[in-house]
Amino acid sequence: MNEPTGARGQGGGTTALGPRVRVRRAVMEATKALLEEVGFARLTVDAIAERSGVGKATIYRWWNNRADVAMDALLEERDPEGWFVGEGPAIDSLRNQLSVASDFLGGPRGTIVAGLLGDAQHDPEIARAFRQRFLGPLLELTGELLTAAAKEGDVRADLDHDTLIDMLTGPLYFRLLVTGQPLSAAATRQLVDAALQGVSPAAARGHVSGVARRSGRRA
Template sequence: MPANPTRRSPTSHAAILSAAWDLACEVGYARLTVEAIAKRAGVGKQTIYRWWRTKDEILLEELDSRTSATLEFAHSGDIRADLRRQLTEVTKVLGSDEYAPYRGLIAAAQSDPELLRQIEQRIIEPRVDALVERVSQAQRDGQLRDDIAPRDVVELLYGPIYYRLLVRTRPLRVADTRHHLDLLFEGLSPGQAVKAAKAADVAQPG
């Protein structure tokens, strides 16, 4: 029986994904080519085009695999602790130079509607859905206001992360992400700050 030309060799498949990501880190997204990926992976271009249409699809598949842990949302019963854990993981991932290709993909997507659709469908929406479900559960448990749309919460949480990731005004740091989460929960009005300080004083022993 002749070999199925569409069947992926696990070894070649892994080599192509790894080569594409490593090269994107080394030379940047814009300079990455399918020819260079094929050469680094030790395969022919036809092999790549048999499985993927563009370099974007290769990078998205590898990105999805590398960030799989950010889909695992904890359900400890404490929404604030769960959000802190999740946002810490996301910040560590996106703030690392190892994930620079993702910035390149997002930048390219601003002038490529199809790439933007793929990023939203494959990377962003599954993670948004997981967070929406966790926020909705917290609302049902009475830990969060039930008059707030869960997707608004998602934007408040992830907006600062993506702002720093893409605009690069300040470093993307775990400590800052946690601080933003605290601000979100405690509020920005002076009255809320006083309440938070009093609560902290009460919690201090002695």
């Protein structure tokens, strides 16, 4: 279960063991180091190979391209974190999740995500992988939180969840990928508040701001 698995582990046979532990570790570490040092744009497979002491061919055996490697490195860094929080009203968890996402995307790992998505524009395979491995789980969680929040009466039930997700998540990636404006938990709270209350005037109910106040725990 905790078996170290390469990107292709998905196929999930029994004997397809993925890169042996040593190889995987070496590659991951080298990749992370290089990502920090030179960024994704200048990350090359050759460099990873040299740095990790792993043969280039071996890397290509287990990963499809540098983006694939970088994605694995990225996921390794994301997973142990407190993404999948729960407890308390769902709307709070939702706010929290978006704050955490902001911090993640606003930090050094955000640069990796941006680079990955940059390449994804040229290579559908990367796009697919990103959606499936990185984005999917997160959006799924968001969807569940929305369902719960709707049930708890904090979110309108008549709205398409996809639309809601776009509204809440879209701005983060917009900043990351397009405008380059800073991404912070604070800015995101503003945004979520606005989204919840609505842009039109006449949206002034203690209900909403009350929730907003309650959930302002994580900076």
